[in-house]
Amino acid sequence: xxxxxxxxxxxxxxxxxxxxxxxxxxxxxxxxxxxxxxxxxxxxxxxxxxxxxxxxxxxxxxxxxxxxxxxxxxxxxxxxxxxxxxxxxxxxxxxxxxxxxxxxxxxxxxxxxxxxxxxxxxxxxxxxxxxxxxxxxxxxxxxxxxxxxxxxxxxxxxxxxxxxxxxxxxxxxxxxxxxxxxxxxxxxxxxxxxxxxxxxxxxxxxxxxxxxxxxxxxxxxxxxxxxxxxxxxxxxxxxxxxxxxxxxxxxxxxxxxxxxxxxxxxxxxxxxxxxxxxxxxxxxxxxxxxxxxxxxxxxxxxxxxxxxxxxxxxxxxxxxxxxxxxxxxxxxxxxxxxxxxxxxxxxxxxxxxxxxxxxxxxxxxxxxxxxxxxxxxxxxxxxxxxxxxxxxxxxxxxxxxxxxxxxxxxxx
Numbered sequence: 367x368x369x370x371x372x373x374x375x376x377x378x379x380x381x382x383x384x385x386x387x388x389x390x391x392x393x394x395x396x397x398x399x400x401x402x403x404x405x406x407x408x409x410x411x412x413x414x415x416x417x418x419x420x421x422x423x424x425x426x427x428x429x430x431x432x433x434x435x436x437x438x439x440x441x442x443x444x445x446x447x448x449x450x451x452x453x454x455x456x457x458x459x460x461x462x463x464x465x466x467x468x469x470x471x472x473x474x475x476x477x478x479x480x481x482x483x484x485x486x487x488x489x490x491x492x493x494x495x496x497x498x499x500x501x502x503x504x505x506x507x508x509x510x511x512x513x514x515x516x517x518x519x520x521x522x523x524x525x526x527x528x529x530x531x532x533x534x535x536x537x538x539x540x541x542x543x544x545x546x547x548x549x550x551x552x553x554x555x556x557x558x559x560x561x562x563x564x565x566x567x568x569x570x571x572x573x574x575x576x577x578x579x580x581x582x583x584x585x586x587x588x589x590x591x592x593x594x595x596x597x598x599x600x601x602x603x604x605x606x607x608x609x610x611x612x613x614x615x616x617x618x619x620x621x622x623x624x625x626x627x628x629x630x631x632x633x634x635x636x637x638x639x640x641x642x643x644x645x646x647x648x649x650x651x652x653x654x655x656x657x658x659x660x661x662x663x664x665x666x667x668x669x670x671x672x673x674x675x676x677x678x679x680x681x682x683x684x685x686x687x688x689x690x691x692x693x694x695x696x697x698x699x700x701x702x703x704x705x706x707x708x709x710x711x712x713x714x715x716x717x718x719x720x721x722x723x724x725x726x727x728x729x730x731x732x733x734x735x736x737x738x739x740x741x742x743x744x745x746x747x748x749x750x751x752x753x754x755x756x757x758x759x760x761x762x763x764x765x766x767x768x769x770x771x772x773x774x775x776x777x778x
Contacts, residue, residue, distance in 0.1 A: 367655050370394060370411045371402075372428070373419025376681075376714035376733035377640035381417060381654075383710065384647035389415075389655035399713025399724050414438060415659045418616075421497060421637050425451035429616075439615075440658040442636050446607060446614040449634040453533045454495050456634055463606035465599045466630040468535040468623075479516045482534055483509065489537025494519060496528030501688055503564075503574050505537065538632065540625040543587050544580075544642050547600050547620060548670065550661040551613045554600055558649060558672045559587040560642040566688055568764045575688045576730060579766030581678045581741055582645040591629070595622055599631050615662055644712055644733045645677035678744040678767040679735040680752050684715065685759025687729035693717075695757040697724045697731070703751035708737045708744070711751070726757055741767050 367389040371378050374393075379400045382391045386402065392411060396403025408416055409432070416432055418424055418441035427444035441447075448455045454472040461467075468491070473479035483490060490512035494502030502525050504515045512534075519529035544562055548555040560582040566572040600620055607614050619635035619642070647654065651671040660666040685692040696719060704711050712735060715728020732755065736747035745767040752762055 367415065367659065368392075368413040369415045369417060369655055369658075370408050370413040371417045371419055372408050372423060374400075375419070375640060375728075376712040376730065377638055377643045378419040379712040379714070380644045380647050380733070380735075381419060381638065383712070384650055384654045385417070385658075388653045397713055397716045397727070398718040399716035408432070409435070415440065415655065415662060417441065417658055419637060421447070421450050421635065424616075424636055425497065438659060438662045440617075440662040442614050442616040443612075445610075446612045446616070447636045449618075450636040451497060452495055453493050453633075454531060457533060459603060459606050459610075460631060463602040465602050466628060468538050468630060468632065470533055470535040472531065472533050473516075474520065474531045476517055476520055479520070479532065479534060480513060483512055483516070486534075486536060489539075491535040491537050492516060492519065493533045493535065494525045494529040495531040495533060496525070498525045498528045499576060501525075501574055501576065502528060505574075507537075535632075538623040538625050538630055540623050541586075542632070543584055543622050543624060544639055545592060545595055545600075545620045545622060546639060546642060546646065547596070547618045548657060548661050548666065549604060549614050549616060549618050550666040551615050551664045552604070552608070553666045554596055554604065555657070555661075555666055555668070555670050556592050556596060556600075557646050557670050558582050559584040559592065560639070560645055562639065562642055563763060563766055566683070566763075573688055575683075577639070577641045578681045578683070578730075578763045579679055580639075580641045580645045581676065581744070581767035582642070582649060583672075583676060585741075591624075595620065595629050598629065603634070613664070615664060641679050641681060641733050644679040644735050646672075648677050648710060648735055648737050649673050649675060675737050675739055676741040676744045677735060677737045678741060678748045679712075679733045680748045680762050680766045681714075681730050682732040682734060682752060682755055682760055682762050683730050684726050684728065685761070687761075691729055692759050693726045693728065694719070695726045695759070697726060698756050699754040700724065702754040703734060706736070706747055706751040706754070708747050709751045710735045710737075711755075731757075731760075
């Protein structure tokens with residue numbers, strides 16, 4: 367089988383590495399750190415299956431255009447991709463489907479949003495309605511900070527048009543878990559649960575990011591809990607999409623808060639999570655290409671199986687991330703890091719310098735992933751490898767899967 371992966375980051379590198387076990391793979395456009403990269407557009411590639419990585423091309427209808435050409439595509443059409451493209455629309459689907467979720471309101475007017483904030487408790491969640499690269503969420507206990515965010519979002523100052531409509535939610539408490547589910551339009555196949563880290567700093571400090579690390583499996587998240595999430599959240603959501611005439615073929619990333627009242631959906635994404643993919647696929651024990659092709663064709667027969675090992679990924683980021691970035695610095699120590707037993711290094715924000723060496727070219731530059739028999743061993747191996755990589759201003763959280771670790775950020 368020939369498979370094209372659309373995208374250019376660490377998620378796509380991890381997808382390609384797993385797919386390449388059983389298929390011929392190409393990544394478009396990829397990046398200089400992904401060995402399967404090509405500059406040819408996906409429309410020109412002769413492949414049996416297209417796997418779309420990022421959310422933006424899905425929201426823009428890439429899967430629809432490719433299917434109109436007769437292609438087999440893993441990824442929802444623009445209609446289903448609105449689950450991520452519009453948080454307000456996603457909330458409407460959840461309410462219609464009877465899925466447990468946070469109380470909320472949708473606003474494009476400052477006065478109405480401020481009035482809604484006055485009705486809430488002491489934890490506020492402000493979200494852009496549109497796509498904001500994983501950075502459009504503010505969680506705060508400060509009424510003043512929530513009010514400032516409302517004004518900055520709705521004015522377009524912070525996120526442009528993505529924030530000119532926003533969703534305000536009640537704050538939920540409890541541990542979070544990410545459950546990615548493969549859908550073929552009617553059947554659901556869950557992947558292993560994972561846990562990610564959103565804030566930039568060790569100890570959950572600083573602003574939200576696209577994700578600074580992850581681990582899998584998640585202690586305490588049992589198979590019975592996964593079934594409960596499928597029964598109360600993902601299954602009803604898929605049926606509501608069907609009721610609306612939407613044939614959803616792709617992955618449905620379910621962000622769940624395990625509240626005292628039971629699991630509640632805090633978000634849906636319509637693509638493989640980043641960095642969850644980087645810990646899930648190294649543990650995947652089956653034929654990923656076959657499973658995704660079955661889903662793309664609306665006829666899944668396989669299940670997802672995982673080995674018993676644990677995986678931990680640590681994101682190495684550029685100076686300034688998630689704000690203004692410093693880029694163009696040579697990345698040193700990659701060979702030594704990849705020589706650590708159990709370690710893979712996935713290239714995310716990576717470019718080529720004038721001498722051909724890999725340089726930093728984005729905010730999240732590398733995903734250092736380790737697989738080992740236990741979470742503690744995987745975390746130790748990942749951080750051993752992280753310690754071998756350097757460029758000016760590089761930073762990484764110091765507490766990914768280090769339960770009870772000290773609150774000291776790793777910097778270079």
